[in-house]
Amino acid sequence: MHEPPKGAVYAIYYPVLAAVGVPVNIIAMVILSRGRCGLSKCITLYLVAMAASDLMVLITAVILQRIVGIYFPGSYLSLTWACRFKSPIAYACRDSSVWLTVAFTFDRFVAICCRNFQRKYCTKETAAPVVAAIVVLSFFKNFSFFFLFEPLYIADNLAWYCRLIPSFYTSPWWRAYSYFNHITTPLVPFALILLLNVLTVKHIVAAGRVRKSLRDNSLPGKGPDPEMENRKKSIVLLFSISGNVILLWMTYIIHYLYSRMTETYKYSGYNDPVFILAEAGNMLLLLSCCTNTFIYTVTQSKFRDQLKTMLTYPFTQFAKLT
Secondary structure, eight states: OOSOOOSHHHHHHHHHHHHHHHHHHHHHHHHHHTTOSSOOHHHHHHHHHHHHHHHHHIIIIIIIIIIHHHHSTTSGGGBHHHHHHHHHHHHHHHHHHHHHHHHHHHHHHHHHHOHHHHHHHSSHHHHHHHHHHHHHHHHHHHGGGGGSEEOSEEETTEEESOEEOGGGGTOHHHHHHHHHHHIIIIIHHHHHHHHHHHHHHHHHHHHHHHHHHHHHHHSTTOOOOHHHHHHHHHHHHHHHHHHHHHHHHHHHHHHHHHHHHHTOOOOSSTTOHHHHHHHHHHHHHHHGGGSHHHHHHHHOHHHHHHHHHHHHHHHHHHHHHO
């Protein structure tokens, strides 16, 4: 589609999503970057990078593509050159967000299951190049989208809107690129997240049994194990973030697999059930870009404290002045 879907649902949903998602991601970046949430520097770096990627997805995919297309059709942002730039950037930021979640999941897997390797890997010095590599590779991978579009029409010597070039549907090279693009995001990340989470849970269950047996024999009647309590807090944050991504991307994956198996690549209109499924997948996918802050608020007590301090700061300063 060369323009965003029309209808009251879309016209309301995307502005609300941007109005909520942009400030909450900025707030998350500010709070986390201050380093007062009781998280390690390496975890903080991953979470800040994820928030930055989500923010860029909201700006490029929601504001510049969806909202501008719905409320300002025919603006200069609808020119073909603008469309060609917006799409690769939006896809690159989306891929970065997903793969940063994989990197965060792997980091927590190493921290919990690979104690001998933890000190070398779970550091800010390692996380920084990992984040940089993910961002660079995501942009490199999606650069080809710049060549996938052609003008929908030309008026007054200006090329307007974008549509996929005809060879995209016939060329084996473009078909291979399409498969590669969807396999690397989100199919491979989903498989890795699920595998790492299963291995992490298996390790925690086994370690918990051993520690419980040892504590029962050596320290009968003692309180809860602080080591296991710390692991529980870490695992709640991990599962909340990774589970959120999987849940909100699932509709997108279902539509992709259905369209490939049935070779349904075109829609009869905005009321076509397949189009509704596709758009529902896109809506949920974009929703995943503004949910992490709420996850931190629910699962991290120190983050809640910092959030309260930030929200009440203007009022406390005003009270002091009066």
